[in-house]
Amino acid sequence: MTHTVALPTPSFPVPAPANEPETPYEQYVYAYPHQKAYRLLDDGPLLSDLWSTERLDALSLYAHIPFCEMRCGFCNLFTRTGAPEDVTREFLRTLERQARVTRRALEAKGEPIRFPLAAFGGGTPTYLTAAELTRLCDICEDVMGADLHAASWSVETSPATATADRIAVLAERGATRLSIGVQSFIDEEARAAVRPQKRQEVEDSLARLKEAKFPILNIDLIYGIDGQTERTFKVSLDAALAWEPEEIYLYPLYVRPLTGLSTRHAATLQDWNEQRLRLYRYGRDHLLSAGYEQTSMRVFRRTGTAAVEDADGSSISEYNQQAGMVGLGVGARSFTTELHYTTDYAVAVPEVRRIIDDYIATPTERFERAQWAFRMDGGERRRMYVLQHLLESTGLRTADYEQRFATRFEDDFGPQAQALLDRNWLREADGKLGLTLEGMAWADAIGPMFFSSRVRDNMTAYQDR
Template structure:
């Protein structure tokens, strides 16, 4: 099966949608007319004087289907409409041919809730937005309900951000082991332990230098701080203390609304580390079991146990942590609907303030990548049941969706959703997903996203990915931080 593109450049949208009908399998794309002997998807655009003719032909397993439509050339959002019309035609052809019905319709982007915010900004009512999502984007009522509720709760958080707001991200790219499904740039402690002292030393220098750059920009206000990874608690208690002390010493934290540290793996969490997090200002932490089934944990390469998760949770409560998030994944290899239900029930019983539910997405460089299609096929029938049970259980336990995003190649093309108790929304999560304001990111693999105040422009400033690169090319990383001041010099904000 190949995808052929003829007379247009909407390749990315076509490829993204088609992949969802073939269990995340990447299909070759080429320009031109197809070889009629083999299975293919052919999309063609012919631009006339006043309108553009769009045509789709699909040959699959000896069956041939066609569709065509037109788009007026004078439409303000001409390209977006061409993409949408192509996508709708593909959807209507591929759904009966493959037997796969996508609950997200033709939406393929990472941030579906942005559609709702954009339509609200245009003055559309909830009823009008629902009709557009149903009729034009073919989204199921279940997912529309999720989008609308998430958008409503997101809006409350977004109003807290101002043009001069920014958030700070600190990368700790180390993990005890690498999960089977993950290709994230994090390195096992056993292989990189010798790098950690120098990494921490240089990270503190980057914190100090970046804070100096930001102080030169009059009026910037720090809203949230987020320690991610990796597993930040892979560091020793003393190393955590040094890094957090540097943040408190160098940045004005008086305006910080939220300070999150991903404690992450339960087997890295100690009472001493939890006390350090509390002492230096963390207001929110994550303890991430992914599953509460020990055999599934073993299958995905996580070396902690369910009991360690429970112990870490109560240890966090004992040391004064009153806002805890727990991450779970639906669709893990060897997991079943019954096992997932048990996991969810057990986590809800602990009563954390946040539960973030991810759908399994196998990264291309992950250990599991070679078996990804097999995993998707095996789990696609169960993931929908898992998510439906989760939605009902969260509602019954007074958890509400507050942020939502999608990834490529998730099982059954499903989503990741952050749920919270009333008033416990994770602010940083909303800001980074909505691209609300600048995120200044420090450490290996970190990417700063500089957002134009009162605009949509985003400039990215990249750090080197791997700890050894970060260490060996550190002077270049510091030099790049000057781009932050340059950005705000050309994109100023009004201080109020």
């Protein structure tokens, strides 16, 4: 591939990229397509039919726990704060009903079922009590048949909920990766992000996590908070490094509709972009000099740390989204080759509570069919594949793409490739395409360049609620 890309007629519609992204921070593409592109099906297919053509010995199990002790000002995740015990109890009862239906659907194929990967996300899974976490693990193992001790298993937590009894449950049940959302070690910055926590609470929780000796500890930090500078960001970076975590994630601050910061962030877009880019570059260089390697825009892994691997031996990445994910819990997504499906989704507090209540009240037989979904055709699968590989430091091998799809990357995505080459955001070497250092900084603008018109239209038409 050269810097002049031939532009034959693509095998599916490819929208031309914009002349120049307005911001480096357009869309965090952790999975494609975004849940806003899903739509309610009138008569969704049976799960037993959906999974009948899938490989069942290399599945991922995901449990979504939509509860938090507080809602951060930047959060647009599907989560509820302050859920009382009766709600979490009924939620787990419903999740178990859903799990039994899902397991039967998988068993209908008559083949061995195995989950080499598992994750508890949310929300904050450790919002659940130690007893509730134990029950959730029991559902995953006894109902779904997942061997958590044999799986690569990740759990998200927070400083306030990383208590000794909860950590003990996760350690005893075999969790391999704990990810804690710290965001900032400076109390004033945490308050500015509407995250009222004290540094001592953060340090105490990290001490408990280190004592438990999980194979991988990840610390999340955020840059772009009002008043944050390189000097204050260094305080948080150095505080995180002091704990010698295997991973550190650096997240740019996003302000989305219906979140706590949506009416409070005062910076102009240009000033804010400059601040975020400046802090990103500072944080990146600081972590690289401290012995970490960058595997994506957000992910920095301590050199020598073994990456979590999928069943086929490939490294699990920030953007991994292969077919074969089985989701449990309201808000959880499941991925098959032909269909991605989930439940309803919202951000606004009243809507989130309504959807959780509706989930709890769902008749068991309704779990037999997919509800909110997005159908994946060949073009969408190509886009998902490109995003999974191009946004990672490992890059995209054009020969692998051609072998998988029987078309050339240049033929399918010539306009996008040329635009990235023109901006020096993309490089080619030894048959592999990869983002340049500056391209990695603009990954959140590069990802949306590969969205289909259908996904863009669905997301535009989605009513924020």
